[in-house]
Amino acid sequence: MKPTAPTLSIAAAAFAALVLAGCASTPLQDAPVPVTEKSAPATPATTPPTPAADPRAVARVEAAPGTVDPLNDPASPLSRRSVFFDFDQFVVKPEFTPVIEAHGRFLAANKNRRIVVEGNTDDRGSREYNLALGQKRAEAVKQRLTLLGVADNQVEAVSFGEEKPRASGATEEAWSQNRRADIVYR
Amino acid sequence: MVALIRRPPLLRRCLAALALLALPLLAQAQLRIEITGVGSNQFPVAVARFDAGGSTPPERVDEIIRANLQRSGLFRLIDTGAAPMAETAAVDHAQWKGRGADALVVGSVTRLADGRFDLRFRLYDTVKQVQLDGLSYVSSAAELRLNAHRISDRIYEKLTGDRGVFATRIAYVVQTARSAYELQVADADGGNAQVALRSREPIMSPAWSFDGTQLAYVSFETGKPVVYVHHLPTGQRRPVANFRGSNSAPAWSPDGRQLAVALTLSGNTQIYLVGAEGGGAPRRLTQSAAIDTEPVWSPDGRFIYFTSDRGGGPQIYRMAPDGSGVARVTFNGDYNVSPRLSPDGRLLAFVSRRGGRFQVFTLDLANGTELAITDTVLDESPSFAPNGRLVLYATEVGGRGILASASTDGRVRTRLSGPAGSVREPTWGPFIQ
Numbered sequence: 001m002k003p004t005a006p007t008l009s010i011a012a013a014a015f016a017a018l019v020l021a022g023c024a025s026t027p028l029q030d031a032p033v034p035v036t037e038k039s040a041p042a043t044p045a046t047t048p049p050t051p052a053a054d055p056r057a058v059a060r061v062e063a064a065p066g067t068v069d070p071l072n073d074p075a076s077p078l079s080r081r082s083v084f085f086d087f088d089q090f091v092v093k094p095e096f097t098p099v100i101e102a103h104g105r106f107l108a109a110n111k112n113r114r115i116v117v118e119g120n121t122d123d124r125g126s127r128e129y130n131l132a133l134g135q136k137r138a139e140a141v142k143q144r145l146t147l148l149g150v151a152d153n154q155v156e157a158v159s160f161g162e163e164k165p166r167a168s169g170a171t172e173e174a175w176s177q178n179r180r181a182d183i184v185y186r
Numbered sequence: 187m188v189a190l191i192r193r194p195p196l197l198r199r200c201l202a203a204l205a206l207l208a209l210p211l212l213a214q215a216q217l218r219i220e221i222t223g224v225g226s227n228q229f230p231v232a233v234a235r236f237d238a239g240g241s242t243p244p245e246r247v248d249e250i251i252r253a254n255l256q257r258s259g260l261f262r263l264i265d266t267g268a269a270p271m272a273e274t275a276a277v278d279h280a281q282w283k284g285r286g287a288d289a290l291v292v293g294s295v296t297r298l299a300d301g302r303f304d305l306r307f308r309l310y311d312t313v314k315q316v317q318l319d320g321l322s323y324v325s326s327a328a329e330l331r332l333n334a335h336r337i338s339d340r341i342y343e344k345l346t347g348d349r350g351v352f353a354t355r356i357a358y359v360v361q362t363a364r365s366a367y368e369l370q371v372a373d374a375d376g377g378n379a380q381v382a383l384r385s386r387e388p389i390m391s392p393a394w395s396f397d398g399t400q401l402a403y404v405s406f407e408t409g410k411p412v413v414y415v416h417h418l419p420t421g422q423r424r425p426v427a428n429f430r431g432s433n434s435a436p437a438w439s440p441d442g443r444q445l446a447v448a449l450t451l452s453g454n455t456q457i458y459l460v461g462a463e464g465g466g467a468p469r470r471l472t473q474s475a476a477i478d479t480e481p482v483w484s485p486d487g488r489f490i491y492f493t494s495d496r497g498g499g500p501q502i503y504r505m506a507p508d509g510s511g512v513a514r515v516t517f518n519g520d521y522n523v524s525p526r527l528s529p530d531g532r533l534l535a536f537v538s539r540r541g542g543r544f545q546v547f548t549l550d551l552a553n554g555t556e557l558a559i560t561d562t563v564l565d566e567s568p569s570f571a572p573n574g575r576l577v578l579y580a581t582e583v584g585g586r587g588i589l590a591s592a593s594t595d596g597r598v599r600t601r602l603s604g605p606a607g608s609v610r611e612p613t614w615g616p617f618i619q
Contacts (some may be wrong), residue, residue, distance in 0.1 A: 003460065065373075081256070109473050113619065116409070116410070118410075124544070125521065125523060125537075125539065125544065125566075126480065126500075126523035126524045126537060126567075127390055127391070127566060127567070127610075127611070128390075128391060128434060128435045128493070128523075128524070129450065129479060129480065129493055129495075129500055129523050129524075131390075131411065131432060131434050131435075131448075131455075131476070131479070132448065132454075132455035132477040132479045135431070135432050135450050135454070135455055136454070136477070139450075139453050142505065151373065156410075156430060156431065157431060157450070157453075158409075158410040158431055158432050159411065159432045159450075160388070160453045161407065161411075162391075163388035163390060163406065164388060164406075170585075178302075
């Protein structure tokens, strides 16, 4: 009889493990591809699940508070990830202080979390100079976060310059959307 | 190849004075070139249909030559009719002179037994009634187009006194959709466009190595700007600046061993040197609290020009390659960016904002004379042709990115636009032997 797919893959995995254990310096690609029409067991190797007392019972589980990532809570200021700037300006405006403080507190309390701050500009002028201007916006946000106790290695400031505009068009409305730094969690 | 006959160069110096070059377009055949300005004194030349002995070669060499000469803006093409003229044909100089042609090009394309072609041409001066040039190329079908450009270069040089750039290449970036970017390399006329890199993330600032085989550029494919060097014949690429923060603005040193780049290791954008092979620690060249970026070497290697806003707005400065002796170069206007040096080192091309218009200017470094050479107002990324006669640049017309060129005297102007997509970041490659 033909082996079922699960048994084939189990046999292949076992073979690969043998190859790995036996000759660790041999590249895997050099191992012959196992063809196991004959040696596979005829029955699935998995243990059948332990039967429940009542197969129709439904056990209720309550998710503990806090297992919802606050980053994904639309009610949290952490859901806001963009800081907008005025024309030719690189100073974080007071209205964005709550956003930055929320992320600063979160990162200071979660030292394993990392972010990238992506600076952006409108599309007028030199692309390379705009890349440097976008970097200034990203660095301004990073500096504020650092003052809130976020470690340097938790934040990388980079720039997209004018390369990834959120809004297109030669209008003040579009330009103001693009004068921006975005906080992106990794 | 065999030079058939060579005569002392007979050049029209009046033409050379306003000489210009050819025009690049891009992309597969659909790129349209629009000539918006021509030289004031166009040289009349006739290019007869090349004799193919009744066969149909894969390229119409004479048509490629005519298109090249026309795009340069320096020539007026005299009608030759549909009849081919063989390279060996006897020439009635007086008759051609009478039709208005001061020069005549004839040629032949003959299929050889091995499938290749014997491509021959002769260039005559119908006024002096002498042959100015003549050459034969044994050429595969795929090489016919390149050899048509080489013949164009020889004709251009004989008639204007300047080296032609028809056989050189350009690189540029095309955005074909919101998340679709291509780095393309094409002949200087925009033909034979090939994709060197395709990415879902932006690509910017391509820069040719001096041997024309490698491009350095900035790619955002990893989610941030990283500088790569890409060997075009093999497609092999390596990151040469991938440090914390942003990495951008690559510029080759004249010896090809180093790249000047803009890095943000200090928290602001500064200029560093890195090895062209990658690896090793970057060496910081500028020491300011401001933005220093867009480095470019002078051809003689004595200076690195760059953009800095250390004085308030962005201006162009220069320094020695070790970072010493910083001096400001531009003083007119409050926004001067994107410096490029002409191959002879005498002219600086840059983008200046004056009265809300962004235009390519040239600055004569010896006497300080400035000239706006374009008629467009959203210019970016100027790049000199390797003979120094043209500046290729990106601009925007009708909300779309296009490429355009202007002669350094501002007289000859062309625009190239493709059927779709936004074209930007052009850079003209070097002469290749």
